[in-house]
Amino acid sequence: MDQDQFLTLLNKEIQGKLTPEEKLLFEKLIIDNPDHQLLYHFIKNRQGIPSSTIEKTEMAFDQLWKKLEDSTPENIPVRSRIKKRYLFYLVAASIAIFFFVGMWRYSSHQEVVEYKMSYSSNKGEKRIISLPDGSTVWLNGDSKLYLATDFNKKERRVKLVGEGFFAVAKDKKHPFIVSCKDSEVKVLGTKFNIRAYQDENKTQTSLVEGAIELKSQNSDETYRMVPGEKLTIAHNLIGPKFSDKSSTNTIKRTALIVQDGEKMPSEALWLENKLSFEADPMNIVASKIGKWYNRNIVIDNTELEKTTFTGTMENYSLEMVLKTILLANPKLHIREENESIILY
Amino acid sequence: MQKLNQDPFLWTELRYAIVFDRDQLAFKTLFKKFYPDLYDFGYAIIKSPVPVEDIISEIFMKLWLLEDKLMEIENIKTYLFRSIRNNAIKYLERQHTHVDISEIIDFNYQYPSVEQEYISNENLKIIQQIIDELPSKCKMAFTLVKELGFTYHETAAIMEISTNTVDRHIQLALRRLRDSITCKKINS
Incomplete structure (x- = not known):
């Protein structure tokens, strides 16, 4: 009986659940019985890591890092799902460009951007994507990210439909440009969130770190943003289509708010x-x-x-x-x- | 990284550094913190060094390449040990096809036998022997709690069993240890 009481108390002690009274009793049971003492010391003692293991760990990490460096983004096997899409968009894009390239040239001064690779997330799903330039993009649910065919040659151009958080790798020679339904964001290396779903009447760009330039399609005006700022392009709902140049919109600057106990502003909390x-x-x-x-x-x-x-x-x-x-x-x-x- | 140097281990800080800044040092901190224990735990299941090393590097490569949902991992320690356990079992199953290894797994963890203040080496050997004779799942639960410092709740998550089952395993291990010690009178 006495012995089983010791086991019960030892089990509680392991879980840190002893009450002060139980602790006193437990200590008494240990002192009174050398068997208890031995078992208690064995349970409470944890060996430190021997120094030979530290060397081994360093070696193991170096090996791992070498493996990672050998598998540069180009060499990483692309999952078959993406491969199929890639082919589809390549074909689709080339057909589209074949037909429309002439028209575009007349109607706009903009260069034609050809997108190949696309990543997408389903509704209710989130995806982290590692881009070939070392940047990271999170896609929130029901979103798509397209990579320009010549991504990383002159510039790093992507197109976003939906919501994405961008952590852009610094590279001054290759500006990173995100275009979405009604605007374009140009960056050199920074962290920001864009929410631009087709079925919502606004686009919100939130800057967490660094600096970005936002250009609205309608006004052709450029807005420089500083960290902690949010720019909202609100569309007049009565207007026909978002992409239609005749629809009116307003641009509003606000400060990002970090709610109590959070690390990131509300706009980026979906990441967590x-x-x-x-x-x-x-x-x-x-x-x-x-x-x-x-x-x-x-x-x-x-x-x-x-x-x-x-x-x-x-x-x-x-x-x-x-x-x-x-x-x-x-x-x-x-x-x-x-x-x-x-x-x- | 400054904060990391002050506090040796902060998962929230680390994962932001790994994911946002692609910070190699943060990644290395994570690796170094867990490698020895992960290795010993994996070795106890597989008992061959190379496959254990391969499994560990595969798990960490996945983390760095962000193939897993890093931001959704709340407890990295539990996540890593569960990954080791599952991959080790998968590895053994590939070796012996059509056998459910998770039921018959032979878990054999070597407790470090360095001279301790309160326990003689001889007694430690006897204790190790008693532990070796415990049922395999009981041994794994006991090792996770005693040697690797997991709570019953975390142990349950790693072994994919209930917290009550973990408690039963620990109770059994403690009783066997106590009974054997009393019986063999090894401290006299």
Whole structure:
């Protein structure tokens, strides 16, 4: 009986769960019995790492690093899924260019950019992509990134549809240019987030570190951004299409806000698998949730455009997210129709 | 990296440095921190040095090339040990086709036998012998908790079993150790 009590207490001690009274009893049981003493010391003692292992570790790391250097981005086998896409886009792009190149030359001064490789993420999925120049791009759900055919020759040009966080490797000789539906961002080496989904009426560019230049398609004006800044291009919803030059839009500069206890501004928290809202109007809230959980969420009340929501959620189920938003907005209602969730 | 030097191990800082800055030093810090324990743990399953080294370098290459969702790994320690366990089992299964190795795995971890303040070398040898005779899964759970410093919860995640099962394994190991020590009177 006495002995089993010792085992129970030892098990608790390993887990750090001893109460002060139990600790006293435990210590007494150790002192009173040399067998207990031996077992306790064995359990509590952990050997340090011998120095021979440290050398071995250094060698193992050098070997690993050599292997990594040998597999430069060009040599890394591209997964077959991407290969197929690559071929498809190459064919598609060359056909498109064959037909439209003449027209483009007349209608615009812009150079024709040919994109080959594409990476894409499904709804509700996130992907990290390592680009051949050493830059890293995260794609949020339902997004696509295209690489220009001559990526890294004169410049590093990519096209983004959806949301992406860019950590661009420094290389002053090859500017990194991201184009999206209504603007272009030119950088030399920095970290920033762009949210530019086709079905949302705005494009938000958030700069975390470094410096970037943003050029809007409509105004041809260039905006220099400093870290901690966000530039929002809002489109007039009544206008025909986003890409249509006649639609009006407004450009707004705001400061990025880092919520309490977070490392990154709300705009980049999706990287840490956190669903975050920063004074987002309901249509953006609905779109974010829809893309996160791969569900169709519709707003059926124009009044809700004026309602905003702020908050960060981690590991929430869709039901919990909706409940939280309903609690914050007593006027909000919800119903399900077919496969869609309707907010009104 | 400055912060890293002050605090030897901060996973949140490290993963940002690895992913955003492609910081080799941060990557090396991570590697050095876990390599010896990962090696010993893998060796206890496979018992052959080269495949263990290959498995470790494969896991770290994946991390550096960002093939795994680095930002979604909350506990890197658990993640690494689970990867070693799973890859080691896969390796053994390739050697013996059509056998479910996870059920019959022979886990054999060598406890360092350096003279200790409270325990004589002779006693340590006897303890090692008792541990060697424990059922394999019990041995693995006990080693993860005792020698590698994992909580019961983390051990459960690595071995893909429940926390209660880990507790039962530890209870069994402790009882066997205590009974054998009392029986053999090795300290006298």
